[in-house]
Amino acid sequence: MNITINGKETTLAENPARTVESLLEELDVAQRQYVTVELSGEILERDAFGNTPVQDGDALEFLYFMGGGR
Amino acid sequence: MLTDEQIERYSRHIMLKEVGGKGQQRLFDGRVLIIGAGGLGAPIALYLAAAGIGTLGIADADDVDLSNLQRQVIHFTPDVGKPKVESAREKMEAINPAVRVRTYKEWVNAANITDIIRDYDFVIDGTDNFAAKFLINDACVLAGIPYSHGGILQFDGQTMTVKPGESACYRCIFPEPPPKDAIPTCSQAGVIGVLPGVLGTIQATEAIKFLLGKGELLTNRLLTYNALRMKFREIPLKRNPACPVCGEHPTITEVKDELDALTVCDLKS
Numbered sequence: 001m002n003i004t005i006n007g008k009e010t011t012l013a014e015n016p017a018r019t020v021e022s023l024l025e026e027l028d029v030a031q032r033q034y035v036t037v038e039l040s041g042e043i044l045e046r047d048a049f050g051n052t053p054v055q056d057g058d059a060l061e062f063l064y065f066m067g068g069g070r
Numbered sequence: 071m072l073t074d075e076q077i078e079r080y081s082r083h084i085m086l087k088e089v090g091g092k093g094q095q096r097l098f099d100g101r102v103l104i105i106g107a108g109g110l111g112a113p114i115a116l117y118l119a120a121a122g123i124g125t126l127g128i129a130d131a132d133d134v135d136l137s138n139l140q141r142q143v144i145h146f147t148p149d150v151g152k153p154k155v156e157s158a159r160e161k162m163e164a165i166n167p168a169v170r171v172r173t174y175k176e177w178v179n180a181a182n183i184t185d186i187i188r189d190y191d192f193v194i195d196g197t198d199n200f201a202a203k204f205l206i207n208d209a210c211v212l213a214g215i216p217y218s219h220g221g222i223l224q225f226d227g228q229t230m231t232v233k234p235g236e237s238a239c240y241r242c243i244f245p246e247p248p249p250k251d252a253i254p255t256c257s258q259a260g261v262i263g264v265l266p267g268v269l270g271t272i273q274a275t276e277a278i279k280f281l282l283g284k285g286e287l288l289t290n291r292l293l294t295y296n297a298l299r300m301k302f303r304e305i306p307l308k309r310n311p312a313c314p315v316c317g318e319h320p321t322i323t324e325v326k327d328e329l330d331a332l333t334v335c336d337l338k339s
């Protein structure tokens with residue numbers, strides 16, 4: 001299946017059990033415990049990661065903490 | 071009224087139809103607070119002084135360190151050991167003696183931030199730790215003062231402008247700070263020296279546009295930049311009804327220090 005992650009088309013093996021939580025693990029996403037996930041324009045509550053399925057055509061944005069400045 | 075000297079100084083501004091003499095006067099009547107006189111704060115302070123923002127506040131408790139000079143272009147080698155706000159003030163006044171520079175040689179905290187920001191039209195976050203970033207967000211949202219968020223790390227940067235009550239705030243995206251030391255800081259993970267130049271200049275641009283009332287602010291959008299891949303991206307955002315400070319049922323109704331998020335970044339930033 002094809003999804004878009006941070007603007008980039010990505011092809012993943014079919015997996016009907018895939019959730020946002022398992023996807024973060026599968027892709028070894030940086031700051032996995034803290035990353036904010038936007039799914040189709042909506043910010044997902046962290047509690048919902050485990051029961052939100054990832055479906056063909058989904059567009060996800062991973063938003064990372066960046067604490068530097070000085 | 072602008073003097074002849076000012077008309078000449080700002081001539082490249084005044085010839086822009088979005089600025090003109092009126093806009094230049096607005097800039098001169100404007101008051102912008104820069105929190106952090108480091109990587110982001112350096113280009114912000116220099117450009118805003120050059121642009122003729124009439125009142126500029128700059129807050130930072132630190133002294134200039136040799137390791138700052140790779141990116142904090144407002145501080146020069148002979149400034150090592152000097153308070154950053156003093157070093158910054160000297161350069162800002164040298165560029166533009168008409169600008170009133172107010173220095174705050176202190177870290178912002180829940181006890182002082184509301185009093186400091188209330189004298190300004192726009193605030194810019196140029197800090198290097200989550201405690202300060204969340205504090206600035208909360209204080210500006212609660213006081214209704216628009217501000218620019220900026221964050222950098224290694225080769226990446228992000229920035230967004232917050233108009234309280236109108237656009238998404240920092241907590242709409244990141245409800246809580248990460249635990250202390252969970253996310254590396256510049257002093258631990260490094261930062262390419264030119265990076266804050268790019269991000270800080272964008273933040274300064276937002277302040278100028280806000281004062282002029284021209285163009286579109288970077289609201290409801292997070293602009294991300296990666297210097298290695300030389301890519302800018304824009305992530306559309308909207309206000310989060312569950313936001314703890316600007317949502318429908320806010321749990322944060324007064325500023326508080328995020329003690330768990332205090333980092334050691336300021337040791338050698």
Ligand SMILES: [Zn+2]
Nearest residue numbers: 239242313316
């Ligand atoms: Zn919010």
